[in-house]
Amino acid sequence: xxxxxxxxxxxxxxxxxxxxxxxxxxxxxxxxxxxxxxxxxxxxxxxxxxxxxxxxxxxxxxxxxxxxxxxxxxxxxxxxxxxxxxxxxxxxxxxxx
Amino acid sequence: xxxxxxxxxxxxxxxxxxxxxxxxxxxxxxxxxxxxxxxxxxxxxxxxxxxxxxxxxxxxxxxxxxxxxxxxxxxxxxxxxxxxxxxxxxxxxxxxxxxxxxxxxxxxxxxxxxxxxxxxxxxxxxxxxxxxxxxxxxxxxxxxxxxxxxxxxxxxxxxxxxxxxxxxxxxxxxxxxxxxxxxxxxxxxxxxxxxxxxxxxxxxxxxxxxxxxxxxxxxxxxxxxxxxxxxxxxxxxxxxxxxxxxxxxxxxxx
Amino acid sequence: xxxxxxxxxxxxxxxxxxxxxxxxxxxxxxxxxxxxxxxxxxxxxxxxxxxxxxxxxxxxxxxxxxxxxxxxxxxxxxxxxxxxxxxxxxxxxxxxxxxxxxxxxxxxxxxxxxxxxxxxxxxxxxxxxxxxxxxxxxxxxxxxxxxxxxxxxxxxxxxxxxxxxxxxxxxxxxxxxxxxxxxxxxxxxxxxxxxxxxxxxxxxxxxxxxxxxxxxxxxxxxxxxxxxxxxxxxxxxxxxxxxxxxxxxxxxxxxxxxxxxxxxxxxxxxxxxxxxxxxxxxxxxxxxxxxxxxxxxxxxxxxxxxxxxxxxxxxxxxxxx
Numbered sequence: 001x002x003x004x005x006x007x008x009x010x011x012x013x014x015x016x017x018x019x020x021x022x023x024x025x026x027x028x029x030x031x032x033x034x035x036x037x038x039x040x041x042x043x044x045x046x047x048x049x050x051x052x053x054x055x056x057x058x059x060x061x062x063x064x065x066x067x068x069x070x071x072x073x074x075x076x077x078x079x080x081x082x083x084x085x086x087x088x089x090x091x092x093x094x095x096x097x
Numbered sequence: 098x099x100x101x102x103x104x105x106x107x108x109x110x111x112x113x114x115x116x117x118x119x120x121x122x123x124x125x126x127x128x129x130x131x132x133x134x135x136x137x138x139x140x141x142x143x144x145x146x147x148x149x150x151x152x153x154x155x156x157x158x159x160x161x162x163x164x165x166x167x168x169x170x171x172x173x174x175x176x177x178x179x180x181x182x183x184x185x186x187x188x189x190x191x192x193x194x195x196x197x198x199x200x201x202x203x204x205x206x207x208x209x210x211x212x213x214x215x216x217x218x219x220x221x222x223x224x225x226x227x228x229x230x231x232x233x234x235x236x237x238x239x240x241x242x243x244x245x246x247x248x249x250x251x252x253x254x255x256x257x258x259x260x261x262x263x264x265x266x267x268x269x270x271x272x273x274x275x276x277x278x279x280x281x282x283x284x285x286x287x288x289x290x291x292x293x294x295x296x297x298x299x300x301x302x303x304x305x306x307x308x309x310x311x312x313x314x315x316x317x318x319x320x321x322x323x324x325x326x327x328x329x330x331x332x333x334x335x336x337x338x339x340x341x342x343x344x345x346x347x348x349x350x351x
Numbered sequence: 352x353x354x355x356x357x358x359x360x361x362x363x364x365x366x367x368x369x370x371x372x373x374x375x376x377x378x379x380x381x382x383x384x385x386x387x388x389x390x391x392x393x394x395x396x397x398x399x400x401x402x403x404x405x406x407x408x409x410x411x412x413x414x415x416x417x418x419x420x421x422x423x424x425x426x427x428x429x430x431x432x433x434x435x436x437x438x439x440x441x442x443x444x445x446x447x448x449x450x451x452x453x454x455x456x457x458x459x460x461x462x463x464x465x466x467x468x469x470x471x472x473x474x475x476x477x478x479x480x481x482x483x484x485x486x487x488x489x490x491x492x493x494x495x496x497x498x499x500x501x502x503x504x505x506x507x508x509x510x511x512x513x514x515x516x517x518x519x520x521x522x523x524x525x526x527x528x529x530x531x532x533x534x535x536x537x538x539x540x541x542x543x544x545x546x547x548x549x550x551x552x553x554x555x556x557x558x559x560x561x562x563x564x565x566x567x568x569x570x571x572x573x574x575x576x577x578x579x580x581x582x583x584x585x586x587x588x589x590x591x592x593x594x595x596x597x598x599x600x601x602x603x604x605x606x607x608x609x610x611x612x613x614x615x616x617x618x619x620x621x622x623x624x625x626x627x628x629x630x631x632x633x634x635x636x637x638x639x640x641x642x643x644x645x646x647x648x649x650x651x652x653x654x655x656x657x658x659x660x661x662x663x664x665x666x667x668x669x670x671x672x
Binding site for chain 2: 402412416425523531639644646650657
């Protein structure tokens with residue numbers, strides 16, 4: 001079993017270009033801490049262009065919204081699809097459960 | 098070697114170029130072999146910067162020589178005894194700790210050297226120094242960050258980086274011992290007196306070592322000669338690899 | 352009664368309508384697994400693909416060539432990183448993907464198991480290998496999974512310079528000294544067939560292809576992409592005066608495409624199975640870098656942990672605005 005990099009957490013990178021209005025998500029990278037994450041983000045995602053603002057955020061710190069319930073691919077809160085109520089064939093006689 | 102490179106200014110610019118090229122060449126060997134992808138990219142950026150800087154210096158030297166001389170003539174068709182890079186730059190990469198220790202010593206010196214070159218009597222050197230000092234400060238920060246992480250990381254990393262720093266310390270001393278090439282440059286006003294840079298450099302080095310929880314360095318007996326063309330045995334092999342293809346087809350352009 | 356359309360049906364309709372699937376969407380297990388495999392193998396290809404070209408960085412014959420090659424190989428590292436990043440949105444981890452590469456469980460493009468023997472190989476790889484990759488990559492910009500398609504858009508922007516650089520090298524060599532021209536022709540002779548093999552066998556030989564097309568992961572067939580590449584590349588070879596090593600290559604007026612010779616699929620499958628010229632060396636290099644880097648990664652992680660506990664212990668400070 002090879003040595004892992006799991007102790008180098010995942011960071012999400014946001015970049016605002018020189019004349020940009022807002023930071024845009026550009027991808028992620030692994031770094032041991034925020035200083036290295038920022039330096040690496042500069043190397044990887046901006047190739048050291050000037051005048052660019054970079055934010056790095058631990059991926060674990062990000063809370064993302066789920067698609068709207070009406071979205072065709074709204075994921076049931078459980079991973080297991082079969083636990084979602086619409087997947088059982090409930091005989092009409094039984095009524096709503 | 099048919100080009101006249103003895104003029105003190107030309108010789109000095111070549112010395113600056115040789116440092117950048119030999120060190121850049123060493124670093125470029127890490128590409129594809131770094132400890133993790135992100136760091137591979139980061140170190141390659143340093144290599145790119147140094148080789149880019151070498152091109153600026155060789156380009157200037159070629160202009161000073163004239164007669165159709167090119168940057169490639171100077172990089173690929175000079176022999177080992179004509180190169181005046183510091184011994185430090187030609188030392189082998191070793192492991193990550195060795196490479197970063199070597200960088201730490203050189204990058205920190207490089208920053209102070211460029212600061213001084215911004216006061217050069219030569220306009221082109223002032224211009225080049227002003228252009229590259231910012232990226233050089235990134236290099237120095239990057240190296241320092243790694244010394245800190247290896248010094249204050251695990252017992253294994255502390256032991257390894259301590260050995261690396263101890264190994265390169267004597268080579269670092271050459272940076273501050275003037276030789277013919279940089280002493281002449283200083284006398285003529287276009288380069289610094291390198292001995293004057295030593296105390297600031299040592300102070301910076303020491304401050305990082307303290308943060309890294311490493312003991313102060315014992316400097317040892319200086320290793321010198323690179324600036325006079327008296328290289329270590331590594332140098333011949335670096336040039337053999339670097340120059341072989343260009344020399345195999347001397348009339349070709351690429 | 353409520354909706355009787357299954358999530359699978361809704362998913363199929365969603366991708367057929369050219370929508371992008373995003374990380375928080377429901378997706379069939381098979382879709383997720385296929386993408387993890389495909390994206391991670393694509394990433395591995397970029398990383399392993401650094402090695403044949405990195406082989407010539409220290410010997411580049413001019414300073415400009417050295418700089419360009421170093422930048423190109425670094426771009427490939429960056430592309431690998433974008434792709435690992437996209438794969439991680441599907442629930443896998445960098446560690447897992449790297450372990451799978453080193454153990455042989457995950458594959459990478461067969462082409463990178465060939466050796467680079469001369470400087471002209473740098474030209475051939477840029478022109479042919481990147482050229483072949485571009486055909487595939489442009490198609491993938493329209494792939495149904497959002498993070499993958501966005502990574503591909505970024506990659507495609509950077510990739511076109513790589514192919515041009517490679518072609519420029521070949522063109523320059525072909526117009527150079529007799530030795531240079533011979534070097535270029537020799538490189539073309541060695542890299543042509545492996546490059547067209549890169550697209551993989553005909554889709555009727557590929558069990559995964561049909562489902563990938565259905566899910567809009569894959570947008571064109573292997574044969575279509577291969578034909579596109581050949582049609583584009585033959586005139587380029589003619590332009591620089593080099594001969595493609597296929598005696599059966601000829602323009603077909605009726606179809607409007609080039610007919611070409613039989614591909615040696617035995618060679619392809621041998622290489623995929625691990626018996627190509629450099630398979631062992633490529634994986635060994637990656638394993639070595641990883642193993643020798645372990646203490647470095649551990650050091651940085653240990654330092655980060657120490658820093659975190661130091662800040663936790665520090666008394667709260669008021670922050671300047």
